[in-house]
Amino acid sequence: GAGVSQSPSNKVTEKGKDVELRCDPISGHTALYWYRQSLGQGLEFLIYFQGNSAPDKSGLPSDRFSAERTGGSVSTLTIQRTQQEDSAVYLCASSLGQATNYGYTFGSGTRLTVV
Amino acid sequence: GDSVTQMEGPVTLSEEAFLTINCTYTATGYPSLFWYVQYPGEGLQLLLKATKADDKGSNKGFEATYRKETTSFHLEKGSVQVSDSAVYFCASSSGSARQLTFGSGTQLTVLP
Numbered sequence: 001g002a003g004v005s006q007s008p009s010n011k012v013t014e015k016g017k018d019v020e021l022r023c024d025p026i027s028g029h030t031a032l033y034w035y036r037q038s039l040g041q042g043l044e045f046l047i048y049f050q051g052n053s054a055p056d057k058s059g060l061p062s063d064r065f066s067a068e069r070t071g072g073s074v075s076t077l078t079i080q081r082t083q084q085e086d087s088a089v090y091l092c093a094s095s096l097g098q099a100t101n102y103g104y105t106f107g108s109g110t111r112l113t114v115v
Numbered sequence: 116g117d118s119v120t121q122m123e124g125p126v127t128l129s130e131e132a133f134l135t136i137n138c139t140y141t142a143t144g145y146p147s148l149f150w151y152v153q154y155p156g157e158g159l160q161l162l163l164k165a166t167k168a169d170d171k172g173s174n175k176g177f178e179a180t181y182r183k184e185t186t187s188f189h190l191e192k193g194s195v196q197v198s199d200s201a202v203y204f205c206a207s208s209s210g211s212a213r214q215l216t217f218g219s220g221t222q223l224t225v226l227p
Binding site: 033035041042043048050091103105106107 | 164204208214219220
């Protein structure tokens with residue numbers, strides 16, 4: 001597609017439930033990133049996929065968080081047993097190659113509210 | 116690891132005022148530097164970038180110069196407009212890092 005697409009745009013869930021957030025990157029972009037933006041905070045790196053390489057999961061805050069990328073394209077971020085502190089905007093970005101050279105193209109994000 | 120520090124907001128200016136948002140970085144090697152802008156209700160958009168020392172990135176009247184000696188990448192605009200109201204993020208990416216490191220963002224409000 002023309003841009004990075006994320007769904008849903010808003011999600012309200014009850015504490016303890018699992019949620020899945022979807023990201024559809026720009027066609028041909030080999031790199032895909034997930035970040036979290038909490039109220040009044042900067043962007044917190046979560047996970048990075050590059051082509052068929054093993055993902056860099058170093059930013060995932062706990063084992064309740066996981067992500068996968070199928071066929072080198074669409075990615076799903078899953079949060080199990082959600083907690084109120086998981087409330088944030090989850091941003092997906094894709095890049096043609098190394099972020100050093102190209103920067104990112106971001107999606108509009110999914111606003112997650114855990115009640 | 117890499118880190119980015121930018122001036123805290125919020126910043127409130129009158130239309131046509133001069134804007135500076137300070138950004139400094141620490142990184143191994145020589146990072147690429149970026150400014151992103153997030154308009155209300157939208158995702159982050161790349162505003163400008165610079166990939167080596169003394170480079171000047173520019174876009175939409177905004178400029179930032181990569182200063183290696185002061186490890187800075189301050190964002191400037193000579194005359195802001197109401198439509199520039201947004202949150203601005205400074206970011207860096209060194210060659211050894213595979214992702215961008217972002218500052219905490221600066222909220223800019225321009226009043227008519």
